[in-house]
Amino acid sequence: MTPVPPPAVELSADQARRIALRAQGFLGAPDRRAGVPGVLRHLGAVQLDTISVLARSHELIPYARLGAVGRRTVEDAYWSGGRAFEYWSHAACILPVEEWPHFAFRRRAYRSRPHWGHDLPDGVYDTVIKQLRDEGPLTATELGGAKNGGEWWDWSASKVAVERALMYGEVVCTERRGWKRIYDLAERAIPDALLHDDLSDAECRRRLVALAGRALGVGTRADIADYHRLRGEEFDAVVADSGLVPVEVEGWAKPAWADPEALAGEVRGRHRTTLLSPFDSLIWERARTERIFGFTHRLEAYVPKQKRIHGYFAMPLLAGGKLQGRVDPAREGTTLVARQASLAGPKAVAPMAEALVEAAAWVGCTEIRVDRVDAPELREPLRAEIGHALRRAHR
Numbered sequence: 001m002t003p004v005p006p007p008a009v010e011l012s013a014d015q016a017r018r019i020a021l022r023a024q025g026f027l028g029a030p031d032r033r034a035g036v037p038g039v040l041r042h043l044g045a046v047q048l049d050t051i052s053v054l055a056r057s058h059e060l061i062p063y064a065r066l067g068a069v070g071r072r073t074v075e076d077a078y079w080s081g082g083r084a085f086e087y088w089s090h091a092a093c094i095l096p097v098e099e100w101p102h103f104a105f106r107r108r109a110y111r112s113r114p115h116w117g118h119d120l121p122d123g124v125y126d127t128v129i130k131q132l133r134d135e136g137p138l139t140a141t142e143l144g145g146a147k148n149g150g151e152w153w154d155w156s157a158s159k160v161a162v163e164r165a166l167m168y169g170e171v172v173c174t175e176r177r178g179w180k181r182i183y184d185l186a187e188r189a190i191p192d193a194l195l196h197d198d199l200s201d202a203e204c205r206r207r208l209v210a211l212a213g214r215a216l217g218v219g220t221r222a223d224i225a226d227y228h229r230l231r232g233e234e235f236d237a238v239v240a241d242s243g244l245v246p247v248e249v250e251g252w253a254k255p256a257w258a259d260p261e262a263l264a265g266e267v268r269g270r271h272r273t274t275l276l277s278p279f280d281s282l283i284w285e286r287a288r289t290e291r292i293f294g295f296t297h298r299l300e301a302y303v304p305k306q307k308r309i310h311g312y313f314a315m316p317l318l319a320g321g322k323l324q325g326r327v328d329p330a331r332e333g334t335t336l337v338a339r340q341a342s343l344a345g346p347k348a349v350a351p352m353a354e355a356l357v358e359a360a361a362w363v364g365c366t367e368i369r370v371d372r373v374d375a376p377e378l379r380e381p382l383r384a385e386i387g388h389a390l391r392r393a394h395r
Contacts, residue, residue: 009247009263011256016218016249017292018267019258021321023217024282025065028269036062036069036077040084044211045093045228047279048086050179051301053313054329054336054363058094060277064318068361079175082189086173086181087166089228090284099211100190104197105204107169120160128161129170129185137174137184169197205230206238213244215281218258223288227281252291275315275327275355283316283323295323311340315359319351327352329359336365341382342374349378353385357393366394 011019021027024043031038039062040046049057059074078084084094087103095103128143135142144158155163162183165171172189175182186195199207212227213219219227224244225235244257276283278299283289289297297316300308311328318324325343329336336359343352356368368386373379 009245009258011218011247011249011258013250013252013292015267016252016256017321019217019262020219020282020292021217021271022267022269023215023259023262026272026274026282026318027267027321030066030272032066035066036074037083039065040077040094041096042215043281044099044215045089045095045281046078047090047281047284048092048094048176049279051313054331054359056179057277057279060275060315060362061280063359063362064274064276064280065272067358082174082191085190086176090226090281091229091279097190098194099207100194101196101199102204102207102211104169104199105201107167107197108201110167120164121157124157125161125164128158129165132162132171132183132185136188137182139177139180139182141180143183202238205234206242209235209238210242210244213242213257214259214261216259217262218247218249218256219288220252220254220256222254223285224257226285271319271321273319273351273354273358274317275329275359276318277315278313282318289323293323297323297326310342314340314342317343317348317352317355319348319355324348325352327356331363331365332369334365335367335369336360336363338368338370338372340372340374341370343378343382346378346381349381349385353382353389356386357389361393 018027025039043061046058046061051057054060055071058078059071062069062074078094082097084097085100086092087095088106089095131143132138140159140162143162145156162171166173166183169186171183172186173181174184174189208228208230209224212224215227216223221232221235225232239257243260245260245263247256247258249256278297283297286297289295295316300310300314301312310326314326314328316323316326325341325348327338327342328340330339331337336356338356341352343349360366360368368390370379370383370386373382
């Protein structure tokens with residue numbers, strides 16, 4: 001690890017928390033004119049995931065910041081007009097199309113090493129590229145089928161080929177349709193001015209470190225590197241030239257850096273009250289979430305049911321700039337079901353009710369049912385508060 005220069009700025013833990021909230025779009029008035037495209041540009045990456053409870057996570061991200069803008073609005077913002085592309089960042093993510101050149105280092109890395117151990121018969125790659133050129137955009141099924149008939153990674157040769165072309169940057173996922181990727185040639189999907197791998201690895205990483213610092217507001221080496229899944233040494237090599245400012249944060253044991261714009265004035269504004277997807281970039285990194293909010297967050301979807309504590313898809317409650325509980329939601333027709341709610345205390349009842357009513361509006365639910373509250377004495381107060389909030393919302 002390279003030496004860190006002495007910090008020029010000292011931040012209290014509260015200042016760091018408020019900076020992080022504003023950077024992620026949860027403090028201050030939302031930019032409704034910029035809408036969902038603005039959210040994507042601001043965050044720099046929106047994670048995709050197969051799990052869909054109320055909605056898929058990439059929908060929940062803008063809902064949490066803007067409210068019930070509607071699924072069609074979200075999908076159009078991501079996939080219409082060539083605004084975005086899908087690639088490997090923090091995980092599989094939707095990324096602003098203008099960042100295509102800055103992932104050249106990753107495309108080069110994929111080209112230089114074997115691809116997941118999948119063998120590919122001679123000629124299949126070229127055949128898939130030709131088919132896309134002649135007939136695209138196409139799904140894997142339209143390219144000859146996605147699987148050989150087995151489970152999980154038993155991909156067909158054409159699926160292996162098109163995924164390899166995606167990693168290499170010759171092919172782009174231009175849309176998700178029924179969760180299936182729609183593939184097209186990069187030369188058609190990416191604007192000419194952006195379609196290049198001219199930037200060096202260092203230039204790419206410097207840009208991604210700067211973007212991550214801006215999206216987080218303030219973070220440690222691990223926080224910022226993790227945003228686009230860079231290695232610590234890659235962060236070390238470019239942070240001095242990234243424009244980020246070394247800072248010292250009260251209670252943080254490790255050095256930190258901040259976006260200079262985040263330090264350019266007192267952080268003010270109204271706090272958002274909302275439920276967060278477990279894949280929201282505000283809480284991606286568990287250690288960071290514990291450090292900033294004193295809140296332990298864990299996705300339990302892959303934990304055996306009998307070992308779950310908070311539920312399959314527990315969504316943390318953000319209110320007053322703090323994480324004050326969580327709820328494991330479900331949907332039955334037009335009823336949003338709070339299968340299990342956990343509250344930090346009685347003061348979290350009203351914010352949880354407000355967040356549940358808004359979440360119901362996200363997905364077109366008109367009723368809310370509470371099945372279980374970890375603190376039984378708060379169950380009836382929560383139900384009553386939800387009733388009040390629903391009546392206010394329906395006026």
